[in-house]
Amino acid sequence: MSSETETVEDGEPDPGAELTTGYGSSPGVATGPVKIIEDIEEADRIDEGDVIVTEMTAPDMVPAMKRSAGILTDEGGMTSHAAIVSRELGVPAIVGCGDATDVLRDGQRVTLDGQKGTVVAADAEGEAAEEADPGGSRDVEGGGGPPTTATEVKVNVSIPDAAQRAADTGADGVGLLRLEHILLSTSKTPEKYVADHGEEAFVKEISEEIRKVADAFYPRPVRARTLDAPTDELAELEGGEEEPHEHNPMLGYRGIRRSLQEPEMVKLELRAFKRLHDMGYDNVEVMFPLPNDASDVRRARELMDEVGIDRKQHDWGAMIETPASIRAIDEIIDEGIDFVALGTNDIVQFMLAVDRNNAQVADRFDDFHPTILEAMSEVIEACNENGVDTTITGQSGSHPDMAKFLVEKGITSLSSNIDAVDEVRRVVARAERRLQLDEARKNVDDPGPRLG
Known part of the structure; x- marks a missing residue:
């Protein structure tokens, strides 16, 4: 048998x-x-x-x-x-x-x-690789193009060469451009690149890669995050032998905590932003990863000032990714940020103590855990009260149920994977209509006092 x-x-x-x-x-x-x-x-x-x-x-x-x-x-x-x-x-x-x-x-x-x-x-005589259709061939709801939503739907970008594909989705901008993928693609650690080619070459390399994305989306905003590469990834590059060995790099020397320890290096990254601003790319915005508190954000802001970035002309913000930053959201807002981005990949990792790169505990990585939803709601509420934009950039931002939840909580925008933009946009439009309908029904049930 x-x-x-x-x-x-x-x-x-x-x-x-x-x-x-x-x-x-x-x-x-x-x-x-x-x-x-x-x-x-x-x-x-x-x-x-x-x-x-x-x-x-x-x-x-x-x-x-x-x-x-x-x-x-x-x-x-x-x-x-x-x-x-x-x-x-x-x-x-x-x-x-x-x-x-x-x-x-x-x-x-x-x-x-x-x-x-x-x-x-597969059959040894089978056909060659099928053309992938990540988003499927579904028609856009309504049949006349993508629905218009009050909640913006943005897109995450890691590879500048994919910028045009991302822009073609019609997304409202880039909610997260990961600088680490630009830097790591040089095959050298930032320190090694600067040692071999000089500071100006480093600044130009970064700015030209960001420019590809800024061009594809202009005038839609592009929020680019400064370096957030764990040491184990940097260790694989030329010059990586100088990287510290860490037992758990995801909890280690990365994000803003590294930038503040190496201010001259992060100022080179910020000079790349300044170079683009001077070239007229007013759609490029700076975002700092992994702050714990207002002190981290304040010191990052001071570095921007040192390189001459005009914060009155160009929006800037911070990722909210740690339990500490969630608790300190009011103080972080007071530092003058224009937006925050909920980095759910790290929020879940740190709040649930689940290494997001460990397949052994992948089933414990739960974006919908009640404590995660409550934490994000608190951040959105605080930001809305203070006129600060909010977005979500983690993997869960591409999930329809999460999109619906966040729209109901009043988030300003969602930034999803390229393949999920259309679906997220439909979910957002549906959630907004539901909110409008619920409000209309409430007014019918309780019309308020009559005049006369």
Whole structure:
């Protein structure tokens, strides 16, 4: 009696036999030959249409990821590098498989479903990789174009080369442009890059990459976040041997805490913003990651002043990602910020004590935990009372249920993954209509005092 996993005489799995599973992190279905990458130096082996199979992707692998038909990783969760970048590139991906590098072999043809998280054996004579359609072929609600919403729907961008694809979604701007992916793509740590090429070259490199995004979206705003790369990622780059060894880099020397310890380096990043402002890019805004309190934000503001960024002309803000920053939101607002961004990937990680890159506890990463929802509500309420814009930039901002919840709480905007912009926009429009309807019904039930 045959079964789905029964193999043919030559030892090959039957077409359709399940080979491994993981977390579907970038939707789409693709078929292609496996290329197992054990070291970053092997990334050049990836040809158009290959399926990358690796323990974990790294920033140096982005060019190879662009060429691939699909991506499979042993480790990582829904907020890992592989998950974020693959969604942005529109490449189907599955993360946290655990055993993909062991159970698959070079040249083996597989079909992966980046929505379901399944990998099955493909027919050896099957077709080449299918074109991914991450967003699906759904019609936009109403049939006459995207709905107009009072709550803005923005998009997250990590790779400047994907900026036009992101802009074509019609998003209201970029809620998060991650500078670390720009810096890490140089294959050198920032310190090594400056040592080899000089400060001006470093400033120009950053500004020209941000400019690609600013051009694609102009005049829509682009909020770019200063460096927030954990030390283990920097350690993989040239010059990385100087990076400190940390047992848990996600809790370590990253974000604003590193920037304030190395002010001359972050001032080079800020000079890149100033360069763009001087060129007329008034849509570029500065955002600082991982502050704990008003003191962190104040010192970052002082660094902006030192490089000559005009805060009256250009909006700036801070990520709210730690329990401390949530508790200190009123004091942070008092420092003069124009906006805050709820970084739910880190809010969940720190509040629930769940390492977001650890596949072993990925099932404990709960964006909808009551304490998370309560914390975000408190931040939104405080900001609304003080005229400060709010947005959400984490992975959960792409989830329809989260979008509905945040609209009801009064958030200013949501920033989602590229593939989720249309769906989020529909959910936001529906939630806004529901709020209007509820308000109208309340007025009918309680019309108030009559005149005369």
